[in-house]
Amino acid sequence: MEKTYTRPKSLQPLQSGFCPGCLHGTASKIISEVIDELQQAHNALLVLPVGCATMGLLYWKVDMIGSAHGRAPAVATGAKRSHPSSLVFTYQGDGDLAAIGLGEILSAANRGENITVVFANNSTYGMTGGQMAPTTLVGQKSTTSPSGRNAETEGHPIPMCELIKELKSPAFVARYALDTPQNIRKARAGIKKAFSYQLEEKGFSFVELLTNCPTNWGLTPLQSLEYMQNHTIPNYPLGVFKDKEAKE
Amino acid sequence: MSKQLMKGCEAVAEAAVRAGCRFFAGYPITPQNEIPEYMSSRLPEVGGTFVQGESEIASINMVYGASATGTRAMTSSSSPGISLKTEGISYLAGALLPAVIVNVSRGGPGLGSIQPAQSDYLQATKAPGHGGFHTLVFAPSTLQEAVDLTYEAFDYAERDRCPVMILMDGCLGSIMESVSLPAMKDPAEFEETKWAVGYNGQSRPTRIITSIYPELVLENNNKARVETYARWAKEDAKAEELLLDDAQYVVVAYGIAARVAKQAVLALRAKGIKIGMIRPITLYPFPKQSFAKLNSANVKAIIDIEMTIPAQMEEDIALATHCAIPIHSYGRSGGNLLDDDGVRQAIEKIVGGEA
Numbered sequence: 389m390e391k392t393y394t395r396p397k398s399l400q401p402l403q404s405g406f407c408p409g410c411l412h413g414t415a416s417k418i419i420s421e422v423i424d425e426l427q428q429a430h431n432a433l434l435v436l437p438v439g440c441a442t443m444g445l446l447y448w449k450v451d452m453i454g455s456a457h458g459r460a461p462a463v464a465t466g467a468k469r470s471h472p473s474s475l476v477f478t479y480q481g482d483g484d485l486a487a488i489g490l491g492e493i494l495s496a497a498n499r500g501e502n503i504t505v506v507f508a509n510n511s512t513y514g515m516t517g518g519q520m521a522p523t524t525l526v527g528q529k530s531t532t533s534p535s536g537r538n539a540e541t542e543g544h545p546i547p548m549c550e551l552i553k554e555l556k557s558p559a560f561v562a563r564y565a566l567d568t569p570q571n572i573r574k575a576r577a578g579i580k581k582a583f584s585y586q587l588e589e590k591g592f593s594f595v596e597l598l599t600n601c602p603t604n605w606g607l608t609p610l611q612s613l614e615y616m617q618n619h620t621i622p623n624y625p626l627g628v629f630k631d632k633e634a635k636e
Numbered sequence: 637m638s639k640q641l642m643k644g645c646e647a648v649a650e651a652a653v654r655a656g657c658r659f660f661a662g663y664p665i666t667p668q669n670e671i672p673e674y675m676s677s678r679l680p681e682v683g684g685t686f687v688q689g690e691s692e693i694a695s696i697n698m699v700y701g702a703s704a705t706g707t708r709a710m711t712s713s714s715s716p717g718i719s720l721k722t723e724g725i726s727y728l729a730g731a732l733l734p735a736v737i738v739n740v741s742r743g744g745p746g747l748g749s750i751q752p753a754q755s756d757y758l759q760a761t762k763a764p765g766h767g768g769f770h771t772l773v774f775a776p777s778t779l780q781e782a783v784d785l786t787y788e789a790f791d792y793a794e795r796d797r798c799p800v801m802i803l804m805d806g807c808l809g810s811i812m813e814s815v816s817l818p819a820m821k822d823p824a825e826f827e828e829t830k831w832a833v834g835y836n837g838q839s840r841p842t843r844i845i846t847s848i849y850p851e852l853v854l855e856n857n858n859k860a861r862v863e864t865y866a867r868w869a870k871e872d873a874k875a876e877e878l879l880l881d882d883a884q885y886v887v888v889a890y891g892i893a894a895r896v897a898k899q900a901v902l903a904l905r906a907k908g909i910k911i912g913m914i915r916p917i918t919l920y921p922f923p924k925q926s927f928a929k930l931n932s933a934n935v936k937a938i939i940d941i942e943m944t945i946p947a948q949m950e951e952d953i954a955l956a957t958h959c960a961i962p963i964h965s966y967g968r969s970g971g972n973l974l975d976d977d978g979v980r981q982a983i984e985k986i987v988g989g990e991a
Contacts, residue, residue: 454846466701
C-alpha cells in the first residue's frame with residue numbers, strides 16, 4: 389500500500405507533553421513538515437526560548453540551542469553569523485518575545501538578521517500558569533489580571549507584526565491563526581516562504597501564529613478555538629504585513 | 637619577536653584575534669570601548685564577525701549562540717555591564733560553552749564611577765551568575781601579561797568548556813605599554829569539536845546545547861564541576877612570589893594594585909624591612925599554594941592592598957592562611973587610584989604598629 393502520510397523527519401517519534409487541545413503540536417508539525425519539504429532536516433538549527441516551547445528540546449529532531457528567556461533572537465544572531473549555512477530559526481512564545489525579549493526581537497529584526505522567527509502568540513504565560521502577557525486581550529482574565537486586563541493600567545496588547553513591519557530591514561512579516569484547517573494551511577505556506585527567504589539570503593522573516601491555551605484560558609479545546617475566532621483574531625488581524633518580494 | 641606600543645584594550649583585543657577569536661559582540665561602556673572599537677575593524681579583516689549588541693545582555697547571548705557553533709567568541713564590558721552579563725555567563729556555564737569575558741572594571745557599586753577600580757573581585761570569583769559555579773579568573777598586571785593571559789584564555793575555555801574571565805581594570809585598559817604579540821592562529825586548523833551545533837557536511841546524530849537538564853543529569857554536571865574546580869586549584873593556580881624567604885610582612889595585591897604595591901615593597905626592603913609580596917595571577921582558583929609556604933611563626937602580618945573599599949580578597953587570604961596570620965588591608969576606591977606614597981605610608985604604619 390502506498391504511504392501517503394508519515395511523521396516529519398525533523399520531529400522525534402514521541403508523544404508530546406503539551407496539554408490536550410494545545411496548538412503547539414500543530415505548529416511544530418507544520419514547521420517540521422516545511423523543514424522536511426525544503427530538505428533542511430540535517431541543516432536546521434532551532435533556537436528555543438523559555439516557556440512551553442522549551443519542551444521542544446525533547447520533541448524536535450534537529451540541532452538545537454536552548455536559550456535564556458527572551459534572548460533567542462540574540463542567540464540566533466550569534467549562531468547564524470558564525471554558521472551562516474545553517475537554517476537558523478527561533479520558536480518563541482509571547483511572554484518570551486513580546487515582554488522580556490522585546491529588545492532582542494526588535495533589534496534582530498532591525499539589523500535584518502538572516503534568521504526566521506516563529507512567534508506563537510496565545511496571549512498568556514502558559515508554562516508559569518496563566519499570568520497576564522503583553523499580548524493578553526483587554527478584558528481577558530489571567531492569574532495576575534483576575535478582573536480582566538485593564539487598558540488604563542496595563543495598556544493594550546502589543547501587536548508585534550505591526551511594530552516589526554515599520555522597520556526597514558525585515559523581508560517578510562505575517563500573521564496567521566491555527567484555528568481551522570484552512571488557516572493552518574495558510575500558516576504552513578507562510579512558514580515555507582519565511583524559510584525560503586532565509587535560504588535565499590533575503591533577510592529577516594517573522595511569522596506570528598495565533599494559538600490557544602485551553603488549560604490557562606479555562607476553556608475546552610473547542611471553546612478555545614471559538615475564543616480565538618471571536619476575540620483573538622479580531623484583535624490581531626491576519627495577513628501579510630510586509631513582503632519584500634511582493635509585486636506592487 | 638618585535639615589540640609594539642599598544643593601548644591595553646587594543647592589546648587584549650588583538651591577542652584574542654590571534655588566539656582565533658572570530659566572533660565578538662559588545663555594548664558601549666567606559667572604560668572598555670576601545671575593545672569593541674578595535675574588534676569592529678579588525679575582525680572583518682580575518683573573516684570574523686563583530687556585532688554591536690543592543691545591550692550587554694544581548695551581547696553575551698550572541699556570544700552564547702556563536703560559541704554553540706564552535707566559534708571562538710568573546711565579549712567585554714565594565715562593571716555595571718558585567719552585572720548584566722551574569723545571566724548569560726551562568727547560561728554559558730550551564731550549557732558547557734567556552735567563551736572569554738573581559739571586565740575592564742570601574743568604581744562601584746551602582747553606576748559608580750567611570751574611573752578604574754578593583755571592585756568586582758567577589759563577583760568574579762564567587763558568583764559571576766546564579767546557580768553556584770565558577771569561571772577561571774585571570775588578573776593581569778601588565779599589558780604583556782594581559783596579552784598572554786587573553787591568548788591562553790581561549791584554550792582554557794575550550795579545554796574545560798567553560799567561560800573564562802579576564803579581570804583587568806580601567807588603568808590597564810587605558811595605559812600604553814610595549815608588548816610582544818603571540819603568533820596568529822588559524823581557526824581552520826583547530827580540531828572540530830564533538831559538541832558544536834550547525835551542520836558541517838557530515839552526517840551525525842542531532843546535537844543540543846542547553847542549560848536545562850533532567851535533575852539527575854544536572855546534579856552529575858554539578859558534581860563534575862567539583863572535580864574540575866579541584867583540578868584548577870591543583871594545576872592552574874598561578875601567582876608571582878617576591879622576597880618571601882625571610883619575610884616578616886607579606887603584601888598581597890593583584891593587577892594594577894600589585895604594580896603600585898611592588899614599588900612600596902622594594903622601597904621598604906631598601907630601608908631594611910623584611911617584607912615580601914604575593915601577587916595572585918589567577919583569582920579563581922586562588923593561589924593557595926603560595927600562602928601555604930608562609931610560616932605563621934615568621935610572618936607577623938599580611939597586608940592586603942586592593943583598589944577597592946571594603947577589601948574583598950581578604951576573605952580568600954584568610955581561608956588560604958587558615959586565619960593563622962593577622963591580615964590588614966589598605967585600599968582606595970570609587971575611582972581614586974592607589975599611589976606610591978599612599979601605599980608605602982599605609983604599609984609603614986602597619987609595620988610600625990606591628991614591630
